[in-house]
Amino acid sequence: MDSVREMSPQTYKTAGWIAIISGILMWLLNVFMLLNRSISALLSFKYELLSIVQIILIIYALWRFRSLFNVNFQFHNADGLINGLIFLHAAMIVLQLARDVLFSYLMPDVADWGQFLQQILSNPLSIILIGMDLLVEIAASIFWIVFALRILRLQDDLRGMLRPFAITAVVANALCLTIVLVPFGELLLSVCFIMLGIIFLRMANPPAQVDFV
Numbered sequence: 001m002d003s004v005r006e007m008s009p010q011t012y013k014t015a016g017w018i019a020i021i022s023g024i025l026m027w028l029l030n031v032f033m034l035l036n037r038s039i040s041a042l043l044s045f046k047y048e049l050l051s052i053v054q055i056i057l058i059i060y061a062l063w064r065f066r067s068l069f070n071v072n073f074q075f076h077n078a079d080g081l082i083n084g085l086i087f088l089h090a091a092m093i094v095l096q097l098a099r100d101v102l103f104s105y106l107m108p109d110v111a112d113w114g115q116f117l118q119q120i121l122s123n124p125l126s127i128i129l130i131g132m133d134l135l136v137e138i139a140a141s142i143f144w145i146v147f148a149l150r151i152l153r154l155q156d157d158l159r160g161m162l163r164p165f166a167i168t169a170v171v172a173n174a175l176c177l178t179i180v181l182v183p184f185g186e187l188l189l190s191v192c193f194i195m196l197g198i199i200f201l202r203m204a205n206p207p208a209q210v211d212f213v
Helices: 009-035 045-073 079-106 113-121 124-153 162-177 182-203
Strands: none
Touching (some): 009 182, 045 079, 045 182, 113 124, 124 162, 162 182
């Protein structure tokens, strides 16, 4: 089932590189978070901006992934899940922007984690925002797991990448649901996005046809 030419190969190449960049950026941000425990660094404008850019790239890659299923394979069983993931990632951007405003203007003099946590617990709005963010993150992980299991019904192996991608997505998001292992789950999820990029790039280049004489 190789109808990849129904959509422009260049479109999938672009989506592929965007997904790969998103995965690499996500990996770098999580490594930075694990290695740098400074509150000022994690709340810096550059870190927050790159985090938002990374989420926007994910949204684009997911949108193109839905197109790949719909146009190339007439597979619509995952449309609602992909739409849900796009909505949840958009909600992450809104909540992150709200947190940035709150932390920047209400807590400008926070210097260490102890003071930071004290300020959060004393501010009802910050508790609400963090709670909403946690709920969105949990919902996104659940959607990812169901989505990964659903696409295994696809009657195509996506150039051998379908099962590795789905299994990686399930394991990564299962780790994220533990809360404690979120950093490791997100590191593995970054690998998942790199794999998604590889899927796009492979689908943009159909295998060579062998002529029998």
